[in-house]
Amino acid sequence: MKFFIDTADTKEIKELAATGMLDGVTTNPSLIAKSGRKFLDVVAEICDLVEGPVSAEVTALDAETMLKEAAVLKKIAKNVAIKLPLTWDGLRACRHLSDEGVMVNVTLCFSAAQAILAAKAGAAFVSPFVGRLDDIGQDGMHLIEEICTIYRQYDNFKTEVLVASIRNPIHVTKAAKLGAHVATLPPAVLKQLAQHVLTDKGLAQFLADWQKTGDKII
Numbered sequence: 001m002k003f004f005i006d007t008a009d010t011k012e013i014k015e016l017a018a019t020g021m022l023d024g025v026t027t028n029p030s031l032i033a034k035s036g037r038k039f040l041d042v043v044a045e046i047c048d049l050v051e052g053p054v055s056a057e058v059t060a061l062d063a064e065t066m067l068k069e070a071a072v073l074k075k076i077a078k079n080v081a082i083k084l085p086l087t088w089d090g091l092r093a094c095r096h097l098s099d100e101g102v103m104v105n106v107t108l109c110f111s112a113a114q115a116i117l118a119a120k121a122g123a124a125f126v127s128p129f130v131g132r133l134d135d136i137g138q139d140g141m142h143l144i145e146e147i148c149t150i151y152r153q154y155d156n157f158k159t160e161v162l163v164a165s166i167r168n169p170i171h172v173t174k175a176a177k178l179g180a181h182v183a184t185l186p187p188a189v190l191k192q193l194a195q196h197v198l199t200d201k202g203l204a205q206f207l208a209d210w211q212k213t214g215d216k217i218i
């Protein structure tokens with residue numbers, strides 16, 4: 001399973017990239033706005049920090065302008081993945097870019113039917129938003145199960161399931177059990193994955209006992 005980080009905060013990306021466990025980055029217009037920086041500058045900086053795909057989202061609504069924006073974004077670096085919304089125009093632009101060998105992440109996916117279209121359009125990634133489905137009382141992880149099951153039926157579906165809008169470690173472990181290819185995590189959730197109260201308690205006990213020995217390793 002690949003881990004992407006869902007942020008445009010370059011300080012956090014640098015810190016987490018140093019763990020060697022980061023496979024890519026996803027951004028969206030809201031995360032760019034939160035960074036308070038110019039979009040193209042942030043994406044260029046992120047692409048220098050990580051080798052894996054860095055999703056940068058278009059803001060146009062029609063396919064022609066999406067393709068013009070994509071032309072600007074893909075010039076930034078080889079690892080830019082063009083993020084397009086799951087609309088008919090987004091799918092048209094996706095087909096065009098995928099045919100040219102450009103990596104596309106089709107975002108704002110909320111149904112299995114939409115995910116089938118993303119695969120048909122040749123997307124490298126489809127991003128189903130699990131947290132936002134949970135927020136409206138639906139089952140986000142059920143959607144992941146449906147998409148993973150459907151994609152497995154067809155050898156010609158090469159699209160990777162990129163689980164997005166993750167809110168907690170349970171989303172991550174459930175996505176992993178279902179065989180989703182990628183999880184994009186907010187930095188706080190990535191850090192939370194390592195935490196367990198019994199790990200902290202056990203470590204404190206081991207160190208207290210070690211002190212009693214008066215011994216040293218180095």
Ligand code: G3P
Nearest residue numbers: 006028131132164165166
């Ligand atoms: O980047 C897309 C997605 O992960 C957004 O998540 O928390 O805004 O629903 P959220």
